[in-house]
Amino acid sequence: MSQRSTRTLTRFGIAVAGGALTALTVVGPAVAADSAGSANNPPPVYKGRITAKSGLLLRDAPTRGSHVIRSEPYGRVVSIFCKTTGDTVDRNNLWYLLADGTWAWGAAHYISNIGQVPRWC
Template identity: 75%
Template structure:
């Protein structure tokens, strides 16, 4: 069976007969190439009573889990959200589940994370 016949049966040919590209939604992880994965960012929790991690970068969003004081966490990226202690940056953490933590309570280890 030809590629065109297969594409027609799957319904992915456009009006002009061009093959449409299908994508899957999810976190955007761009690789420069197979040998250069995106950088890994780390931080240490500085909240004395532990850091509450949330499902959105806001104070009122649902708490997903918490991390204890001193824990080293993996940061995927940063964005802006609610102000916490004059800081409106939030970090998306990838340890276990994807959850947001206020950057005010996370000290960067190495360079600051990229923007989401």
């Protein structure tokens, strides 16, 4: 698969994921309860801390050559929506889709999990 095809599919996945989050926000707890099984068991919130000393560049696809959207400084706690495989960074091919206002991918090698490991996208 070409890098352009991968980027297009990734953007489509981000749009779908973003739409799902918007639906949860607009419709309210009833939808969230249905997707999680019960109102007393909401979906988990995943968190991570940026460990790259010079900060972490966040990209529009889980690849090292994709467009940089923004960056996060060392030590910042970020919200993680899900994980997927992508380009390998120091023997780690996992990437996290961050949901902190702008959907962006960060190499998991530079994000330390706080609590549960994120679900697969």
